[in-house]
Amino acid sequence: MIYAIFAPLFLALFVPLLSRIKDKIHTGVFVFFIPFVIFLYFVRFIGNDFQPIRETVNWIPSMGINFDFYLDGLSLLFVLLISGIGALVVLYSVFYLSKSEKLGSFYVYLLMFMAAMLGVVLSDNVFVLYTFWELTSISSFLLIGYWNFKERSRYGAQKSMLITVFGGLSMLGGFILLTIITGTTSIQGMIGQVDVILSSDYLLLILVLILLGAFTKSAQFPFHIWLPDAMEAPTPVSAYLHSATMVKAGIYLVARFSPIFSGYEWFFIIVSLVGLLTMLWGSYMAVRQTDLKAILAFSTISQLGMIMAMLGFGTEAAVFAAMFHILNHATFKGSLFMITGIIDHETGTRDIRKLGGLMTFMPMTATLALFGTFSMAGVPLPFLNGFYSKELFFESTLGLDGANFLSQLIPYIAVIASIFTFVYSMYYFFGVFTGPNHVGKLPKKPHEAPFGMLIAPIILILGVILIGLFPNMVNAPFLQHAAEAVNSGVEYQEIYFWHGWTSPAFIMSLIVVGVGIILFLTRKKWTGIYRVLPGNLSFNKVYDSLLKKVDTYSAGITNVYMTGSLKTYMVLILGAMFIVTISFMLITDGLTISFDDIAEITILEVSVVIIIIIGAIATLFTRSNLALVLVTGIVGYGVSMLFAIYRAPDIALTQLVVETISIALFLLCFYHLPKLKKREESVGSKTVNIIISVGFGLMMTLIGISAHSTNWFAPISDYFVETSYTLGGGNNIVNVILVDMRGLDTLFEITVLGIAALAIIGLIKLTSNKEAK
Structure with missing residues (x-):
């Protein structure tokens, strides 16, 4: 079953290439075979002796989230509709859509939607179902807005997205409550605990949250208003999404959970x-x-x-x-x-x-x-x-x-x-x-x-x-x-x-x-x-009015803090971090201070720290660019010395390299650096600066002390110490963490740097070409 679900997504990877030969062969001809083969695969299950089938592929087993697929009579009905009518819609679109259209985009969106719908009706895990559920919202948004040069298409796509995603988030809340109550993420497992669910104090809330997801997706009153506007989509989309598949997802959801709630x-x-x-x-x-x-x-x-x-x-x-x-x-x-x-x-x-x-x-x-x-x-x-x-x-x-x-x-x-x-x-x-x-x-x-x-x-x-x-x-x-x-x-x-x-x-x-x-x-x-009825009354007017008010109020709120001042942004960000962090530490008794099991502090460490402090304070009063570069370097090299003293040579070397390169770059750009001038600031502004600086420094100090003083769970360092050699094959724990334990993280960091380098090269070439002209 898993191959049937992901086959459309796999083909979607090649559609952009296939669309390049659309002048010779319509892209839909290639796409047609995927839903047709899926239909033939599942139609063989029709019969009087049919029994439910289950497949499981691990995804996030530690959280109970796996690709658990369950095929019974209900899901078989919907799978055959999705694949069978999907094949007919693709066949119809071959003759309906001109080859001048953006066929690559159209069929990628269509295949994405097809895979999402198959995932919805075959998933037994509520969180996997929700993942596919929201993928149907995203792909239908793209399909409804396919002719994005039309204002009505964009409007219809946005309306469908906002309404159905609202319902989807509500449904997710219901799923989370069900999971907490039953202790399982399996729908069939939940059906086996009907008595537990029906006796829950949250039963009505769970029902309402799940039904909101179903009603919004299946265009039930008063959430029906998105469906008529979705008709701006090409007719093959309307025939597929709005008659046979997407709008029936809510129907499927109610049917699937009926064994749980029908007695309520x-x-x-x-x-x-x-x-x-x-x-x-x-x-x-x-x-x-x-x-x-x-x-x-x-x-x-x-x-x-x-x-x-x-x-x-x-x-x-x-x-x-x-x-x-x-x-x-x-x-x-x-x-x-x-x-x-x-x-x-x-x-x-x-x-x-x-x-x-x-x-x-x-x-x-x-x-x-x-x-x-x-x-x-x-x-x-x-x-x-x-x-x-x-x-x-x-x-x-x-x-x-x-x-x-x-x-x-x-x-x-x-x-x-x-x-x-x-x-x-x-x-x-x-x-x-x-x-x-x-x-x-x-x-x-x-x-x-x-x-x-x-x-x-x-x-x-x-x-x-x-x-x-x-x-x-x-x-x-x-x-x-x-x-x-x-x-x-x-x-x-x-x-x-x-x-x-x-x-x-x-x-x-x-x-x-x-x-x-x-x-x-x-x-x-x-x-x-x-x-007379409805007369001037319209739920569309209510929707438009709400959307307009949300835009107005959100713009008003945003304009309060989006002033264009970097200083204001830093004050807000650091202030919010301080308030949230300190509040959380107070609520959870995280402000624990313990001096047990700490390293001995010698005169050497104290001397280095004093130098770092003097250098940091000196940056506030230095008026020379050259002196500021040197003083900043003192702080960086001082930190490197602390790393070396505390036996972290790799980190010390990294800090030394970064600091050296930074100073070198400053000196290379020295001629172009602006002259430092004394800024005229009000007493209030200076006070805010002092509060933010001291508060943030205090917060980081408290976090460091608290991290050392509290033991809510076993430190991850124990795991690295125990497994760095057996799993990574290296004696240097730091190297093993960077290369093996966090290999993907390191790879993506290198990738980001590579992308940034390519962007810089492109900007340099672009500037050079303009100057040449």
């Missing part, structure tokens, strides 16, 4: 209410939109709310319906996003007010859209998979405990939201493909898309039809395992299209279709309601 009443209340409200608001707002991708964005919000609500119900029927609809939604919504891209690509616009009558010009696209929109609407036809999961959703709302008001209200909310779903689905199809055409007003003369661009949506629509005709084909060997991973009580039941005229769920579907047709036909007469 507040889980049912919060998740069900937020899901139903999101479903209702998303479907209601979709009818208002005029941009095709905006319609699909709010449609996605609504559908995600529906799935979230079913997970909140937590019953066997609801959980199975949720798993079924996750699959169905990916097929019809992914195809509709691609169809929208085709319409935009071939007509030059996504504005539904400018479109119409395209069935004549784009019959194949119209046929695909017919199946996709009617499946999304839940039209009761046996070859549309969306109807099956929508009816199962209705059945799950009727199967709840009717003893409380919320349970009694849920079926009505479900029907109302589904009515608007029907309306926006019909609005999309008939508004684009029927009625009078406006060919003369379109930026491009419409025509059918190239067949290559149609392949991916055709495959997805075939999935819609095949699942509709043979729903049990994916039931027992696939969906059943996914549902059991969320709720072990789910029992196998065959999926039927027809349950009789008296079936309550079928009656609810008929109500949706009947009322939906009436509202669709009279849409122009009642859409004025949007001037």
